Amino acid sequence: MRSIAVLLALAVLVAGQAQPKPRTVRLKRIGVKEGTYRLGWGMEGAVPRSAYRCRVGKDDLVLWDLDADGKLEGDKQDGLSMKGTPFIVRLPSVLLISSGQYSLSFRGTSQVLLVAETLNLPKKVIAGAAEMTRVRLRAGLSPAVLDEQACEDCVAHARYLRLNGMGSGLSPHNEDASRPGYTARGAAAGTGSVMAPSSPGMREAIKGWAATVWHGAPLLAPGVRRFGVVDQPHVAMLYTLGRSWPRTPLVHPSDGATGIPRAFGKRGERPNPVPGTNGGRGCGFPVMVLLPSGWTDKQLTSVTLVDSRGRQVKGTHSSPANPANPSWPSNSGCAAFVPKGPLSGKTRYRARFVFAGEKPVEWSFTTGNK
Numbered sequence: 143m144r145s146i147a148v149l150l151a152l153a154v155l156v157a158g159q160a161q162p163k164p165r166t167v168r169l170k171r172i173g174v175k176e177g178t179y180r181l182g183w184g185m186e187g188a189v190p191r192s193a194y195r196c197r198v199g200k201d202d203l204v205l206w207d208l209d210a211d212g213k214l215e216g217d218k219q220d221g222l223s224m225k226g227t228p229f230i231v232r233l234p235s236v237l238l239i240s241s242g243q244y245s246l247s248f249r250g251t252s253q254v255l256l257v258a259e260t261l262n263l264p265k266k267v268i269a270g271a272a273e274m275t276r277v278r279l280r281a282g283l284s285p286a287v288l289d290e291q292a293c294e295d296c297v298a299h300a301r302y303l304r305l306n307g308m309g310s311g312l313s314p315h316n317e318d319a320s321r322p323g324y325t326a327r328g329a330a331a332g333t334g335s336v337m338a339p340s341s342p343g344m345r346e347a348i349k350g351w352a353a354t355v356w357h358g359a360p361l362l363a364p365g366v367r368r369f370g371v372v373d374q375p376h377v378a379m380l381y382t383l384g385r386s387w388p389r390t391p392l393v394h395p396s397d398g399a400t401g402i403p404r405a406f407g408k409r410g411e412r413p414n415p416v417p418g419t420n421g422g423r424g425c426g427f428p429v430m431v432l433l434p435s436g437w438t439d440k441q442l443t444s445v446t447l448v449d450s451r452g453r454q455v456k457g458t459h460s461s462p463a464n465p466a467n468p469s470w471p472s473n474s475g476c477a478a479f480v481p482k483g484p485l486s487g488k489t490r491y492r493a494r495f496v497f498a499g500e501k502p503v504e505w506s507f508t509t510g511n512k
Contacts, residue, residue: 164247164255169194169205169214171251179204180398182229182282183364183388185221189230193223194251199241201272206230207251214248222285224275228400229282238287240272261288267373270344274361274369274380277352281362282396289383292370296335296379298328300372308339308376331370331381336360338409341378344371348380353407355415355428355460359474362432364388387475392432393493397505403427404509405484413470416458416480426457426481429493431503433475438462441498445479450490457481487511 172195179189187208194205194214205214206221208230214220216235223230236245236259244256261268268288275285302323306312314337317329336357338347351357360366365386372379395402406428410421419425429447433440442461448454460466461477477495485491487509495503 162257164257165244167196167198167254167256169196169252169254171195172204179223179228179230180282181221182231182279182284183392183396185230185232196254198239198244198256201225201239201241203239203254205233205251205254213250214254216246216248222279224279226401227276227279228398229279229396231279231282231284234285234287236287237285238268238272238275240269242268243288261290261293263288263293263371264373267344267371270346270348270373271369271371271380273345273348277348277361278366280396280399280401281394282399283362283364284367286366286369286382289368289370292331292368292381292383293372294370295327295331296370296372296381298323298325299332299335300374300377300379302328302332303377304374314339314377331379334383334385335379335381338378339376341373341375342409344373344378347373347378349403350407350409351380353403353405353427354411354422355430355476355478355480356413356470356474357407357411358394358428359430359432359476360385362392362394362430364392387435388432389434391434391437391503393503393505394430394432395427395507397507399507401510402485402507403512404487406480413467415460415467415470415478417467422480424483426455426483426485427509429479429481429491431477431495433462433477437497437500438475440500442477442495443498444494444496445477446494447479447481448492448494449486455481455485455491485509 202225204223208221209219220233221230222233243259247255278285305323306321315332317324336351363385365384366382368383370381406422406425410423414421416422441463445459459479462473465473490508492506
């Protein structure tokens with residue numbers, strides 16, 4: 143009987159450990175000026191004139207009762223935005239922000255309850271990976287969250303690279319089954335990842351990838367909901383799951399986006415997206431159209447990027463039908479324009495991509511200070 147009592151006590155203890163106490167944060171109702179926010183990719187309906195705001199750690203969240211039912215629910219019809227981004231995306235039930243990854247639940251529209259998920263990652267890496275949330279919200283796309291198995295797969299590939307001498311002529315994305323450290327899951331992570339050798343830290347790595355073409359496009363695939371990372375001195379990796387291309391052209395920066403960086407990623411990228419430069423270093427922030435499958439063979443006949451004074455920006459354009467660098471013929475499934483130099487700060491730009499046989503793709507965005 144005593145042993146049964148001990149087992150019951152342990153079961154209660156384990157159950158208690160499996161259900162951490164939620165962190166409760168009050169929501170403050172705020173008025174919203176018309177035109178301040180717009181609906182993100184795939185969202186429909188009207189923007190309410192009020193929303194609910196809270197601060198969690200360093201992040202300011204704005205929550206939206208889009209279906210006007212007097213309550214907030216994740217993965218339903220309600221919305222999320224963050225300070226500094228004008229887009230409202232679908233409110234998720236799990237959210238990655240600087241202070242951690244949380245399961246969300248709500249008490250009407252008065253409180254949000256956050257339960258921290260346990261991830262086998264250093265806090266610094268989790269905080270850095272939250273830059274992915276900001277990148278996607280800035281693009282009007284639903285955020286993605288860290289997937290523990292995908293992170294473990296990234297660790298496996300990083301180990302393979304370390305064992306076999308990354309930087310010694312080894313293909314960074316592919317694994318050879320005859321070499322030490324090979325695993326099928328690590329190999330899949332390698333081919334599905336973007337990478338940075340000699341890691342600058344996860345946050346800086348994501349910022350750098352998001353300001354390039356070939357490495358930036360995978361971060362923007364609409365279907366991505368989960369991803370893995372690893373951050374070690376010899377490599378930073380980000381491995382996206384559920385990558386799928388849009389059914390209609392997806393522009394980036396998004397139409398109406400604000401605070402867009404001015405310059406190409408400081409580390410540049412390989413293959414070189416702008417022949418004649420050092421991997422795009424010194425160029426401007428890339429302007430892209432992620433192409434539906436039926437558009438990849440369409441000729442990109444012209445690209446214009448014009449500032450608020452009507453001045454046309456010089457640069458290099460590229461598409462799968464006519465890649466600027468033939469060594470990367472897929473063009474990462476996008477048409478891209480890379481300005482010759484950094485864009486002007488706090489300036490509205492209008493972009494126009496013309497594809498043979500299609501209506502021109504036209505939109506505008508505004509840069510930030512940096």
